[in-house]
Amino acid sequence: MSWTTQMDAARKGIITPQMRIVADKENMALETLVQRMAQGTVIIPANRNHAHLDPEGVGLGLRTKINVNLGISKDACDMDLEMEKVRHALRLGAEAIMDLSCFGKTREFRQALIAESRAMIGTVPIYDAVGFYDKNLSDISADEFFDVVQAHVDDGVDFLTIHCGLNRLTAERIEKTQRLTSLVSRGGSLLYAWMKENNAENPFYEHYDRLLEICAQHDVTLSLGDGCRPGSLHDATDAVQVQEMIVLGELTRRAWERNVQVMIEGPGHMALNEIAANMVLEKRLCHGAPFYVLGPLVTDVAPGYDHITSAIGGAVAGAAGADFLCYVTPAEHLRLPTLDDMKEGIMAARIAAHAADIAKGIPGARDWDDKMSKARADLDWEAMFNLALDPEKARAYRESSRPAHEDSCTMCGKMCAVRTMKRLKEGKDIRLDD
Incomplete structure (x- = not known):
C-alpha cells in the first residue's frame, strides 16, 4: 500500500521506518505512536529528500526537543563559520537546526547543511525570497514566493515556517491594538508590509491549498508561524496573538485534511504566570497539534542573559505541554551569536527540555x-x-x-x-x- 506523508501512512496503518526509529528512541508502543500521528498530536518531520536524516518525533508523550537557529546574512556571511556552528550544535545534542539565511549563497549553504546534518532541518522561505530576488519586497510576486518554497522542499528541508495566520483580519486587529512592540517576527513583519504595500491578502493564506500541495510532495511538515507573537510582556496574550492562533487552528484542520503534518509556533515574551494558560489555549484552539515555542522569555530586562530568561520560560512551557523549544542565546536582541553563545543557548534549552520531561513523566x-x-x-x-x-x-x-x-x-x-x-x-x- 502506498502512502504520501507520515500522517497518511499512520492513517492507513502503515508502519514506516521513521516510525520504528522514533518509537524505539521514545520507548513508546508503535500502536500508540501511530494513533497519535494519525490524530496529528505527534509528527515526524522527515522530507523524503533528506537522505541522512536521523528522525525525531515531536508531540504528545515524547521527549521535549530543541532547535538551534543559524544561517548567513548580509552582515555575517561566513559559510564556513556557520557550518562549524552546525557541527557544534549536532555534537551538543540539538534535534533540529533552522537555517535562517537571508543573503548570498543561501541555496548552497542550505544544501550543504542538509547533506551534513542528521538532525531535522527547518527554514523560513520568505527570508530567502527577499535575499534571493534582490528587489523591493513589494515587487515580489506570489508566484515567486511559492517558487522559493518549492526550492526548499526539493532540497530536502524537513519543516517550513510559514506565517499563514497573519491574514487581513489579523492585520486589522494589529492596527486597533495598542502594542508596545508591534510585530517582532521577521517573517510576520515582512508579510504584513507586503500586504500593506500591495493592498492584498497574505499569499500563503490566500493560496494555502497550493502550499499544502507542495508540502505533501515530499512529506514536509508545516510549522505555522506566529507572526504576531508578543515581543514584550506588555503584549502577551493580547487580542492580536489570540486572533492569529484561532486562524492557525483553522489552518491546522485544513492541513490534516490533506495529510500534511503540522506544528504550531508560539509566544516569545510572556510573564511566568501566563505561560501554562497559553499552552492550554494553543492545544485547545489548534486541536492538540504539537507546540513549538521561542522561550518564552519571562522578563524583558536581561539582555546578555536571555538564555536564562528563555530557559525559565521553556521549562514552564514544556511542563505545561509545549513539545519543542527554540533555543535562545545570550546574544539575543544584541548580535549574531558566536560559537560560545550558541553552546550556552543549547545547554540552557536542553536543561529546560529535560526539566519539562521530568515534570511530564516522560519514560526514562x-x-x-x-x-x-x-x-x-x-x-x-x-x-x-x-x-x-x-x-x-x-x-x-x-x-x-x-x-x-x-x-x-x-x-x-x-x-x-x-x-x-x-x-x-x-x-x-x-x-x-x-
Missing part, C-alpha cells in the same frame, strides 16, 4: 537524574562526568580546583556531607583534623 527522564544522584552518593566522579549534560565542562571545573582528598571537592573538603554519610555507612571513622 527521571532515571537519568536518579543515576546521577547515585553517582554523587557514591562520590563516583567519573560516573558523574559521564552522566552530565556537559561532561567536558563538569570535568574541567573539577580539574581547575583539585581537593586535598579525592572523596571531596574544594567547596567543603572533609566536611562534605556526602563524604561523611558514606563513611558512616561503611563503618569508617569521621576525622576532620588530618
